[in-house]
Amino acid sequence: MIRFIAIKIFQSVITFIISAVLIFAGVRALPGDPALVMAGEDATPDQLAQIRADLGLDQPMVVQFFHFLGNIFTGDLGASTRTGQTVVHMISTTLPVTLWLAAYAVIVAVVVGIALGMVAERFRGRWPEGVANVAALLGLSIPNFWLGLLAILLLAVTLNWFPASGYVAMTENPLKCIYYLTLPAVILGVTLAAVITRQTRASMIETMSTDYVRTARAKGLRPARILFRYGLRNSLTVLVTIIGLQLGGLISGAVVTERIFALPGIGKLTLDAVFSRDYPVIQAVVLVITIFYIVINLAVDLLYSVINPQIRVGGGR
Template sequence: MIRYVATKLWQSALTLALATVVVFIGVRMLPGDPALAMAGEDASPAQLEAMREQLGLNASMPVQFLTFLGNLLRGDLGTSTRTGTPVAELIATTLPVTLWLSAYAIVVAVVVGILFGVIAERFRGRWPEWFTNGFALIGLSVPNFWLGILAILYLAVTLGWFPASGYVDVLSDPLRGLYYLTLPAVILGTSLAAVIMRQTRASMIETMSTDYVRTAKAKGLSGGRVLMRYGLRNSLIVVVTIVGLQLGGLISGAVVTERIFALPGFGKLTLDAVFTRDYPVIEAVVLVITLSYIVINLSVDILYSVINPRIRIGGSN
């Protein structure tokens, strides 16, 4: 176990180091001049030169990278060239909004996906399965931005059930904060719920046809108990895998949802940084997303052995 975790940590550190190099080079290959964006279109050549010197853009690429890496190792993410605010402060302000939204979307997706997956397996060939399959088809085929627009139009504007936009800090006012996040979280988690539903159904159908399940039924266990004890438990491996792969994607993919519902989250920060060529913010945002993927994947690998004792993390029999 310890050896496995140490190996994973070493691989994760190597991945993060390579990602740092790729991010640094990729950001500087973006079209446009950040000095021009900062100084304005009417800036004189002297003003542009002074701005480039202030931003450190006149130095060679290796020098810029070493400066960036040294600051990163000290925990200094730099200062936004757009607002002059430390990047760490911007991330600390906006990241919790996206994390709350992503966590809420994950909860909605897991609950709905597992519930509909169990219903689809339990009522195969009947109308409940057709209903859940229809939900999965809609969730996978309709883009989130279109669902978000329809939800705002009908559920928020016409019916008034939810607010159309805005954000309330969940920690300061939990009930009101979750109320404001409910509609965005449902929209963001719809496609993930559809994937979980389909995979849960397929995994449970396969599990319920195994010999040990038939043996359990022959011993007199009720269908519901067999379903929960064997079918659902084994399908959790699939659910954990999907959630682990999609959680990082939700953090990075919440940009559109946050834009539609006017949430002051990570997505808005990312778009503003890209539009204004704010190098420090772009680099920090991509590195945070990369780190989240690495941590999530490592956690999922370890969770496998907790959910299913037959899996041996260390590779031993």
């Protein structure tokens, strides 16, 4: 197990370095000049040159990259070229909004997805399975942005059940924060719930047809106990993989949802940075999301042996 953890950490470090190279190159490939954005259209060549020197954009790309890499490990991500605030401060104030939204969306998706998947398996060949399958298909087919606008029109504007926009910090009022995040979280978690529904159904159908489940039925165990103890438990490995992979996608995919519901999260910060060619902010946001992906994938690998002790990782006996 120790060898497995060491290998995974080494792979994560390599992945992080490669990602840093791609992030640096990708941001530099964006059209537009950040110095011109900061100085304005009427800036003189001397003013533009001074701004580029202040930002380090007049140095060779290799020097800029190693300076960027060194700042990552020291925690200095620079300052925004648009607002002048430090990038660390801007991310620390917006990232909690996105994390609460993503966590809420995962909870909604897991509860709904597992419930629908179990219903589809329990009532195979009957109308509840058809309802669960149709719900999963709609969840995969309908775009989140369209569903979000429809939800605002119906549930917020027409019925006035939820607020159409706004946010209250969890530290100020937890219940009000949950209330404001409910509608965005449901919209964000729809696709993940659909994926979980399908995978839960497929995994449980396979598990419930195994010999040990038939033996449990022959012993007279109750169907509900078999369903939860054997079917659901042995399906968790697949579910953990899906949730782990999709959680990073929820954080990055929250850009559209946050824009629709006017949430002051990492998504709004990203779009503002892209529109203003704010290099330091763009680099930092993509870097933070990349780190989340790497950490989540590492955690998923380690959770395998916890969920199912029969799994042996790292080539162990």
